[in-house]
Each structure stands twice: as C-alpha cells, then as structure tokens.
Amino acid sequence: MDRLIITPPRRTPLPPFRDMWRAREVFWRFGMRDILLRYRQTVIGVAWVILQPLVAAGVFAIIFGQVAKLPSGGLPYFVFSFAGLLGWNLFNGVIARASTSLVANQSLVAKIFFPRLLIPASSVLSVLLDFAVALVLMVVLLFVYHINPGWAILLLPFWILFAILLGLGVGIAAAALMVKYRDVGYVLPWLLQILFYVTPVAYSVDAVPPQLAWVFEANPLTWLMEGFRWSLLGQAPPPLWQLAGLVVVSFAVLAGGLLVFQKLERGFADVI
Amino acid sequence: MTARDSAISVQGLSKTYRIARGAAHVDRITDAALNRLRHPFRRTQYDVFEAVRDLSFEVPWGEALGIVGRNGAGKSTLLKLLTRVSAPTAGVIELGGRVGSLLEVGTGFHPDLTGRENIYLNGALLGMSRTEIKRRFDEIVDFSGVEKFLDTQVKRYSSGMYVRLAFSVAAHLETEILAIDEVLAVGDAEFQAKSLAKMRDVARDGRTVLYVSHQMQTVTTLCTSAIYLDKGELLYHGSVEGALETYRNSFEKFQARQSVASNRPGTGEVRFASVRVTQPQQTPADEKVIELELPPVTGLIGDYFVSCHINDANGIVIAQCDSRALGVWFSPGRAHQARLSIRNLWLKPGTYTVDAYVCQAGILDAWEGAESFEVLPSYPYPELTSEEALLSGVILTDFTYERG
Numbered sequence: 001m002d003r004l005i006i007t008p009p010r011r012t013p014l015p016p017f018r019d020m021w022r023a024r025e026v027f028w029r030f031g032m033r034d035i036l037l038r039y040r041q042t043v044i045g046v047a048w049v050i051l052q053p054l055v056a057a058g059v060f061a062i063i064f065g066q067v068a069k070l071p072s073g074g075l076p077y078f079v080f081s082f083a084g085l086l087g088w089n090l091f092n093g094v095i096a097r098a099s100t101s102l103v104a105n106q107s108l109v110a111k112i113f114f115p116r117l118l119i120p121a122s123s124v125l126s127v128l129l130d131f132a133v134a135l136v137l138m139v140v141l142l143f144v145y146h147i148n149p150g151w152a153i154l155l156l157p158f159w160i161l162f163a164i165l166l167g168l169g170v171g172i173a174a175a176a177l178m179v180k181y182r183d184v185g186y187v188l189p190w191l192l193q194i195l196f197y198v199t200p201v202a203y204s205v206d207a208v209p210p211q212l213a214w215v216f217e218a219n220p221l222t223w224l225m226e227g228f229r230w231s232l233l234g235q236a237p238p239p240l241w242q243l244a245g246l247v248v249v250s251f252a253v254l255a256g257g258l259l260v261f262q263k264l265e266r267g268f269a270d271v272i
Numbered sequence: 273m274t275a276r277d278s279a280i281s282v283q284g285l286s287k288t289y290r291i292a293r294g295a296a297h298v299d300r301i302t303d304a305a306l307n308r309l310r311h312p313f314r315r316t317q318y319d320v321f322e323a324v325r326d327l328s329f330e331v332p333w334g335e336a337l338g339i340v341g342r343n344g345a346g347k348s349t350l351l352k353l354l355t356r357v358s359a360p361t362a363g364v365i366e367l368g369g370r371v372g373s374l375l376e377v378g379t380g381f382h383p384d385l386t387g388r389e390n391i392y393l394n395g396a397l398l399g400m401s402r403t404e405i406k407r408r409f410d411e412i413v414d415f416s417g418v419e420k421f422l423d424t425q426v427k428r429y430s431s432g433m434y435v436r437l438a439f440s441v442a443a444h445l446e447t448e449i450l451a452i453d454e455v456l457a458v459g460d461a462e463f464q465a466k467s468l469a470k471m472r473d474v475a476r477d478g479r480t481v482l483y484v485s486h487q488m489q490t491v492t493t494l495c496t497s498a499i500y501l502d503k504g505e506l507l508y509h510g511s512v513e514g515a516l517e518t519y520r521n522s523f524e525k526f527q528a529r530q531s532v533a534s535n536r537p538g539t540g541e542v543r544f545a546s547v548r549v550t551q552p553q554q555t556p557a558d559e560k561v562i563e564l565e566l567p568p569v570t571g572l573i574g575d576y577f578v579s580c581h582i583n584d585a586n587g588i589v590i591a592q593c594d595s596r597a598l599g600v601w602f603s604p605g606r607a608h609q610a611r612l613s614i615r616n617l618w619l620k621p622g623t624y625t626v627d628a629y630v631c632q633a634g635i636l637d638a639w640e641g642a643e644s645f646e647v648l649p650s651y652p653y654p655e656l657t658s659e660e661a662l663l664s665g666v667i668l669t670d671f672t673y674e675r676g
Contacts, residue, residue, distance in 0.1 A: 007363075
C-alpha cells in the first residue's frame, strides 16, 4: 500500500495527472450528469441542439448572403455559415460550459477532494455530443446540396481537437478566475460575442477589405475556421504557416489555461 | 511505534488563512484591476488567521479517533486538511491509504438524477472505481432501503430516504481511512443505530475512522480515542473520557478568559460591562431573565442592537433572542441596563450557557460563554412518568392532549 504524503503546495504545482487518471470515473460521471440533466428536463431536448444552429445559419444566410451579399466561395450561403457555426459552437460551447462549471459545483469543491481540473474538463463531453448531433445534420446538408469535401474531411478530427484545446484553455482559466471574481461570468460572454464578429464564422475571409486582411489573418480562430471549411466544404486549405500556428497556439493556450488553473487551484476550497 | 505502522501521521501541521485588511473584500475582477491601476505599488495587507497551529499526532490502524473542541477550534479545518480538500500551509501529513470522506450528507447528490445515477456519481466522487461501485451496489441499496425508488429522481425522495441513500454510499467506501463530519445524527433512531454499528465495524476491520462531532454522546459510543482542539492547538490526545473532561474543564478556562473584554472578538466600540442570569439555578418552566449592562460610548454613530443565544451543554444553540426582531435598538450615547426576559422556553435539566453579542453592521462585541445557568432536574408536568417519556427532544414544551 503506498503511503500518501501531503505537504504545502508549491506556488504552481503540476497538474496531478496520476490522480486525474485514477479519478477518471468522475470525469465520465460528470459528463453523463450534464448530458442527462440537459435532455431530461427540457421540453424540446435534442431538437434544441438541431434547431439552434439551423436557425442561426438561416439568419446569417439571409443577413450576410441576401442583404449584404457577401461572397461564400461559390457555395450556398446556408451551408457555408452552418459549417462555420459548427466549429464556432464547439469552441464557444466548451468555453461557456467549462468556465461556469466550478462555481456551479462549488459545494463539491468546498467539501470533497478530487482533482478539480476534472470538473471543467468534463464539460467537453456534453459539448461534444451537441457537436455530434450538429455534425450529422451537416452531413445531411452536404448530401442535399451535393457538396463533396473530398479527402480533406479526414482531417476533421484535428480541427475538432484544436477547437477543444483552445476552448478548454480559455475555459479552465476562466473557471479558476470565476471562483474568486464572479464578474468574469459577465465579461466573458461579451468578449466571445465580439470575437464571434471579428472571426470569419458567418462570412468568408474574402469579404474582408484587403487593407484589413492582416488583422483577420492574425486571428488563430480564422485559421481554425478555414480548417473546418476546408474539411467540411472542400474549400481552399489554409496556408501551411496557419496550420503550424494553430497547433502551436492551441497547445500554448491550453498550457496557459492549466497554468492559471494550477496557480489558483490550491485556494479554491478556501475562497469559494 | 514508527510512522510506517500508523494510519495517519501528522507533523507540525498548520493552516493559516489570509484575510485582506482595509478595503472591502474584492470579488470583482474589474475592481481588482482598477485597484492595481490606482495603487500600482501597494501590496495588499493581510491579517493572518491561524485555524490550525502546529499539530502533531499519530493515529494507529483500527482506531476510531474523535476530534472534539468548541466552535472554531479548528476541527473541521483539520478534517479538510486530512481529506485533502484544502491544502496545508505548513507541515506534513502522511496517510497510510486512501481517505474517504463522509462529510455533509448529500454533498454531490443531484436532485434531478435518479437514485441509481446518484449512487454512481457520488461513489465516483468519493473515490470509488466503477468496478468497486458495481460490486457493492446491491449492498448499498440494501443498506439504504430505497430499492423501490432506485429509478426515481431523488428530488422526489423524502428527506429521510435521501439521507439514508447518501449515507449508504459513503458508508460502503472501501477506503482505508474514513473521515466523518457530524453526519451520524441523521435519519430515524433505527437508522442512526445502524449507521453507528456500521462505523464500528469499519474500525473493527482494522481501518481507521476520524470523527468530528459536537455530540459528545456519539463520540463516546463510536470512538476509541480522541483529540481535543482549542483555538487550533492540540491540547489533549488520549482516551475519549480524557478528551471530554478536558473539554468540560476548558469551558471554565474559556469563560474566565472571555470575561476580560480585550480577549473577546468584535471591533470593541461597545462592550458589555456585565451579562447576568438572575436565577443561576432554576426549574424548566421558569421565566429566564438575563440582565445586560452596557456603558455609554462616544464616537459610535448610529444605534446598535444586542442578541443573546442560549446553548445547551453540547454547544447547540437552542434559542436566539435578537433585539432587532422586536425593533429594540440602543443609542450609544448613554448607559443601558437592558433586561431580556424569555418566556415559554422550557429547558430540559442540564447546564446551559449564554452567548451575548453587540452588533451594528458588524460585530462590536462577541461574548461567548458570558453566563451559564443550571436547570434543575424537576419536570413541569403533572405526572411522574418513566424516563422514556421525557428522553427524546431537545427541549420540553407546554402541551396538552384532548380526547375527542
């Protein structure tokens, strides 16, 4: 039997990967709980997951496609914006659920010991389920509109991974900050709203005036969106530097999030 | 005995909390950022509060250790440190195995999940693996006695069922060390007895139980040894009787210390000059009269109010008499001889203590154990009956029965 030795934590301890693996059941149970709860008590349940991106894509198709008449790379605007929203909702969903998760489970955090990182991490599961439902819809749309993305669709798991890494990095940092500063919960959605408009989700990078293009090119989420549209719609692949950049930035954001979380983690039970 | 053989070994354990001094507590990130901008070079000043100070003790295997002490002695903090919920500031804890905690009942239960789902969720949270939960699932359900409602959402459970299920999950933890915080006092008498027996079995299996409680009675029945904490310090480690005796003796010392105003917490702008129970010995149905003396003070703006608590011997607050509730406020400019009369509170025979507080926006004076009085063993009822007729309940009441 191994003896466990508890000492005062260092300033920024490494995440307890071994403990997390041992407590993986908590990860699944939390994820399952979120999923069950969300579908059990809502009247329209799964329909909501389908309806929400459909209506949003429809609205964008009308505003950007019909009213503003923005280019969509020769594709129907509806499918075009739906593909973008698919990727965005994954990123946004992870942030939204992960960031509020610690405060929502504060009674647990204050009373039971388990690797706290599992709480925000487990919110990925329910977001992934939403994504899966929307993805099925996407496939249906591809058939309806006779779009063949080609072999690039095989790269889809990578875009999913990077969207999650980015979202989780921001999400766990925000979750940790929210324990102490509750107004993070008000500021964050507002920031995400702005980010949504400066990222080519519902419009194409081609619609951006050339003198401003560099601003958009510098946004890692642009790279991610281009990746999603490459894999789902068969549009032009993003340049190689963006792909490399996406890998680096995703892991950097996650590492940054972990750093913030670990730095604040030891005070959770005392502050919450 | 070497540290190797013990279940728990604690060396020089301390936990301090830092409380930001000066400005109100900052809980908005915008405020935090603004403060940083306004005073870029000022470091926040902290008051240090030592919840647990330099504890060292060892607990051998198979022992049920009771942790006793007054409110705020650091019992719960110690348990939080041992269960890793909160991190120590200094010192080393060595644990001989996994620690399972049976803290407040129902922590980790979700009202919208069914009993079955909650067993799995709660089991996982308490550190059980999936196979472990599966293996003990039937046992858990059996012990709780809610098998018929396994697939019902627990929000539809009666509070008794809820508590029984929660306790059952935790009681079937297979951890080598089990920490319990004040939870055995749940459910009906039968379930309580069953829980106590279960906990004793745990200790008999050679595992180790840590038990924090106000209720001396359960400590005596469950524990094989005890430690007594006072203001975060370990004053006694040994037999249960010894710890309880220290607890009782310490009250007198505590009372003596509190009678010096400067030893008491509170801002001190107004302090009681005296708190006196007019009848130090009384019968259960007597009117309880407490006289409070408050000197005039200058420099305090606005009226203040007072509050008195009556506590029983186990430290449970039986009654709170807050002058706010009656709209009675005191002006600081003059002296007051206040008189609190409590009617229709029938106390059971025993020793009671009075805590007295002076408050405004915050606490100006907190005098715990300001007075004590004794209720003599006489019963205010017409018939002399067997003990059983009066055994249950915290207080006595003025009741009647009418045969229809």
